[in-house]
Amino acid sequence: MNAYLxxxxxxxxxxxxxxxxxxxxxxxVFSSLEPVIERHPEYEKADLLNRMVEPExxxxxxxxxxxxxxxxxxxxxxxxxxxxxxGPYKGGLRFxxxxxxxxxxxxxxxxxxxxxxxxxPIGGGKGGSDFDPAGKSxxxxxxxxxxxxxxxxxxIGPDVDVPAGDMGVGAxxxxxxxxxxxxxxxxxxxxxxxxxxxxYGGSRIRPEATGFGAVYYLENVLKHEGESIQGKxxxxxxxxxxxxxxxxxxxxxxxxxxxxxxxxxxIYDPDGVTTSEKVAYLLEMRxxxxxxxxxxxxxxxxxxxxxxxxxxxxxxxxxxxAMQNDVYLEHAKKIAQAGVKYYIEVANMPTTNDALRYLMDxxxxxxxxxxxxxxxxxxxxLEMAQNSERMVWTAQEVDKQLRxxxxxxxxxxxxxxxxxxxxxxxxxxxxxxGFQRVADAMMAQGVF
Ligand SMILES: NC(=O)C1=CN([C@@H]2O[C@H](COP(=O)(O)OP(=O)(O)OC[C@H]3O[C@@H](n4cnc5c(N)ncnc54)[C@H](OP(=O)(O)O)[C@@H]3O)[C@@H](O)[C@H]2O)C=CC1
Ligand SMILES: O=C(O)CCC(=O)C(=O)O
Numbered sequence: 265m266n267a268y269l270x271x272x273x274x275x276x277x278x279x280x281x282x283x284x285x286x287x288x289x290x291x292x293v294f295s296s297l298e299p300v301i302e303r304h305p306e307y308e309k310a311d312l313l314n315r316m317v318e319p320e321x322x323x324x325x326x327x328x329x330x331x332x333x334x335x336x337x338x339x340x341x342x343x344x345x346x347x348x349x350x351g352p353y354k355g356g357l358r359f360x361x362x363x364x365x366x367x368x369x370x371x372x373x374x375x376x377x378x379x380x381x382x383x384x385p386i387g388g389g390k391g392g393s394d395f396d397p398a399g400k401s402x403x404x405x406x407x408x409x410x411x412x413x414x415x416x417x418x419x420i421g422p423d424v425d426v427p428a429g430d431m432g433v434g435a436x437x438x439x440x441x442x443x444x445x446x447x448x449x450x451x452x453x454x455x456x457x458x459x460x461x462x463x464y465g466g467s468r469i470r471p472e473a474t475g476f477g478a479v480y481y482l483e484n485v486l487k488h489e490g491e492s493i494q495g496k497x498x499x500x501x502x503x504x505x506x507x508x509x510x511x512x513x514x515x516x517x518x519x520x521x522x523x524x525x526x527x528x529x530x531i532y533d534p535d536g537v538t539t540s541e542k543v544a545y546l547l548e549m550r551x552x553x554x555x556x557x558x559x560x561x562x563x564x565x566x567x568x569x570x571x572x573x574x575x576x577x578x579x580x581x582x583x584x585x586a587m588q589n590d591v592y593l594e595h596a597k598k599i600a601q602a603g604v605k606y607y608i609e610v611a612n613m614p615t616t617n618d619a620l621r622y623l624m625d626x627x628x629x630x631x632x633x634x635x636x637x638x639x640x641x642x643x644x645x646l647e648m649a650q651n652s653e654r655m656v657w658t659a660q661e662v663d664k665q666l667r668x669x670x671x672x673x674x675x676x677x678x679x680x681x682x683x684x685x686x687x688x689x690x691x692x693x694x695x696x697x698g699f700q701r702v703a704d705a706m707m708a709q710g711v712f
Pocket of ligand 1: 585
């Protein structure tokens with residue numbers, strides 16, 4: 265490997281050994297960049313890569329909230345403003361018990377390149393808290409969100425940093441967060457958040473956008489192979505927002521999602537999550553806060569596999585869509601053995617680096633999450649545009665733009681890999697194309 269690249273990766277490994285997810289994503293992205301760094305010696309001269317791995321700014325703050333029984337609880341809040349070279353920091357908030365700086369930084373780092381791939385003016389950011397929303401009442405969620413915003417409101421804004429949802433944060437939480445922001449600032453400045461309810465500036469299609477965008481990207485991949493999505497079987501993970509969007513669009517296009525998973529195991533539905541009743545039930549399960557996918561098996565009379573993951577089920581396409589590091593090498597082996605042809609990452613970094621390499625070496629067509637799931641943040645940027653121009657676009661308009669953006673991301677990735685002699689490599693192509701735009705902007709803006 266190029267000596268400069270290797271030294272930056274070593275530096276990150278030794279400095280952030282206690283943040284393994286962050287180290288993993290830096291290695292994954294930078295290992296694609298060798299030909300780019302060789303072609304651009306000016307990057308090393310400006311020490312561009314060591315600058316890129318350090319967030320421009322990161323906030324850690326106390327979030328104190330009262331439970332319904334009157335007891336006080338203290339959580340840690342984070343917001344990482346990772347890279348603002350191409351636009352205001354943009355990225356979701358994650359509320360989950362396992363959140364710590366390594367998770368926030370891995371998500372923020374991915375977000376830089378993902379946002380760049382959309383071609384829209386959005387920088388990379390991410391935030392969240394180790395607050396666990398499971399089992400919390402609506403009033404507790406509201407008090408938590410209000411306290412979180414009291415600590416953060418000074419440091420965000422429509423032209424500064426625009427948070428949105430991620431795991432554990434949906435339209436309800438965004439409503440409470442924005443409400444507190446508006447109360448504290450005394451302005452109707454709705455462009456400060458995306459993923460809002462439609463009544464106060466949310467965009468049509470944003471709830472569906474990540475899943476829809478993933479399916480649009482998949483269609484490009486299938487077209488390249490001379491195939492169509494019609495009749496394809498898909499294994500998904502989770503049953504959250506993103507999986508819901510995939511099920512909905514796949515069904516509309518004649519494909520079927522046959523697996524869903526949760527912390528309790530996975531379900532196999534041979535008829536697919538295709539009817540509107542089944543698709544809507546995903547929302548019901550999510551809203552119940554019970555965190556079990558078994559409810560689906562009980563309701564629709566399909567098989568439930570406790571404590572297992574759906575990787576190894578015979579399908580045409582795997583779309584891991586729940587969380588990071590859901591697919592390890594042992595799962596990758598089962599996926600390859602099952603004859604799966606397409607491995608389309610959807611959740612942020614759902615695959616360990618060795619599993620990803622294995623799948624590519626086995627000849628599966630692998631697409632990376634930072635490209636596949638970029639439809640969510642791209643539609644957030646469309647929401648920001650609507651808020652700035654005080655306009656409301658129709659669902660058709662937003663969906664048309666989303667589809668176009670996904671097609672462009674795919675094409676840019678293919679072309680970037682080809683330009684550097686890497687062939688049809690969607691993983692390297694996305695890393696290179698995402699990197700190049702941010703690198704150009706950082707180089708143009710001087711060294712800091
Ligand atoms: N929402 C968006 O617009 C975007 C999301 N993403 C990424 O997509 C992924 C999913 O996000 P999203 O759908 O929004 O999040 P949600 O919180 O809506 O859903 C996450 C799903 O993952 C499940 N899950 C959690 N832990 C496990 C586990 N141990 N095993 C199996 N399933 C588990 C959750 O189940 P349970 O609730 O029971 O724990 C839930 O069904 C994340 O990686 C996120 O970062 C990427 C781009 C945009
Ligand atoms: O819509 C957004 O701003 C953020 C979406 C997100 O968190 C992600 O892309 O991972």
